[in-house]
Amino acid sequence: xxxxxxxxxxxxxxxxxxxxxxxxxxxxxxxxxxxxxxxxxxxxxxxxxxxxxxxxxxxxxxxxxxxxxxxxxxxxxxxxxxxxxxxxxxxxxxxxxxxxxxxxxxxxxxxxx
Amino acid sequence: xxxxxxxxxxxxxxxxxxxxxxxxxxxxxxxxxxxxxxxxxxxxxxxxxxxxxxxxxxxxxxxxxxxxxxxxxxxxxxxxxxxxxxxxxxxxxxxxxxxxxxxxxxxxxxxxxxxxx
Numbered sequence: 657x658x659x660x661x662x663x664x665x666x667x668x669x670x671x672x673x674x675x676x677x678x679x680x681x682x683x684x685x686x687x688x689x690x691x692x693x694x695x696x697x698x699x700x701x702x703x704x705x706x707x708x709x710x711x712x713x714x715x716x717x718x719x720x721x722x723x724x725x726x727x728x729x730x731x732x733x734x735x736x737x738x739x740x741x742x743x744x745x746x747x748x749x750x751x752x753x754x755x756x757x758x759x760x761x762x763x764x765x766x767x768x769x
Numbered sequence: 770x771x772x773x774x775x776x777x778x779x780x781x782x783x784x785x786x787x788x789x790x791x792x793x794x795x796x797x798x799x800x801x802x803x804x805x806x807x808x809x810x811x812x813x814x815x816x817x818x819x820x821x822x823x824x825x826x827x828x829x830x831x832x833x834x835x836x837x838x839x840x841x842x843x844x845x846x847x848x849x850x851x852x853x854x855x856x857x858x859x860x861x862x863x864x865x866x867x868x869x870x871x872x873x874x875x876x877x878x879x880x881x882x883x884x885x886x
Contacts (some may be wrong), residue, residue, distance in 0.1 A: 665810070699775065701876035703786070718815040720823050725803070745813065756803065757875055 657682045660748050662760035675733040677763050679746030682727065686748040690757065691720060691731045694743045703744070704731070736767045744756050770869040771797045775878025782853055783886055788849045790881045792863030798843035801863035804836075805873070807860045816861075819846040853885040 687708035692700035825838035
């Protein structure tokens with residue numbers, strides 16, 4: 657049973673436009689959500705996170721929105737750049753999980769010049 | 770930010786041999802480290818939790834005798850794939866948590882691509 661779902665395996669966006677990556681979760685115990693970016697043959701790097709006490713967190717071009725009632729979060733990248741092309745993983749955990757994250761399968765973002 | 774170093778980044782070995790992968794936290798201490806495996810187009814799947822000074826905790830379905838984990842110091846964990854077979858070919862990634870305020874964040878190594886011939 658997948659607790660964190662990223663239903664879109666891939667997304668293609670034109671440079672300068674907005675990229676929206678979606679993530680759904682099923683475990684209501686999750687209270688902390690993270691997005692990681694991963695290039696081929698490299699480990700994931702932390703991008704942005706949000707606590708369940710918030711519904712929005714912004715960091716430069718990256719904004720994460722959390723809708724707890726829908727158990728849904730999204731990552732917005734504006735404006736998208738070719739260097740943003742990578743696989744984006746949504747992850748979640750809850751207090752006491754000692755850092756053990758539950759990952760989605762990832763969405764491959766391609767930003768075309 | 771915190772840095773986790775993982776070596777080697779790429780290894781090819783013959784079937785039946787053993788391969789050791791190292792994971793080091795460079796600028797922080799990690800009493801716990803995590804080992805993941807990622808198959809193509811799949812999510813990162815947690816294999817085991819490495820605990821400094823004690824036995825590792827393995828996820829269901831992961832063979833303890835095949836994937837040996839040693840966490841001998843606060844900055845080093847090793848994963849040894851024993852008697853590797855082609856089906857063990859995968860991308861192995863380690864991570865270590867470092868507290869940042871309320872929550873712990875995971876910092877990942879760069880991964881090891883294992884190919885077993």
